[in-house]
Amino acid sequence: MTLSEFVAAFDQYTNKEKFKLVYLDAYIRGGKPVLSGIWYKTAPNFNSWYEKYNKTAAQFQAEYNAMLKNGFLTRCIAGYSQGGSARFEGIWSK
Incomplete structure (x- = not known):
């Protein structure tokens, strides 16, 4: 998904359908960052x-x-380049 498609998918699955994002990946395609994610309805922990x-x-x-200071565990980190600078995504849970 493009960044804007990811934001829309995140809103749909997380905020509206109450899924939890458990996997995240980022890479460059055609010079632009794209993201992939996996959402689960019942994700343990x-x-x-x-x-x-x-x-x-x-x-x-x-x-x-x-x-980390607030006791969350790092579940996933993804990085990519956008406009010549590094950008990062992450998931934490407890």
């Missing part, structure tokens, strides 16, 4: 969870540190 997307390295590091 995902009682509380967060997904952060399209973060710079500094923003992602701050999110990463905050999640």
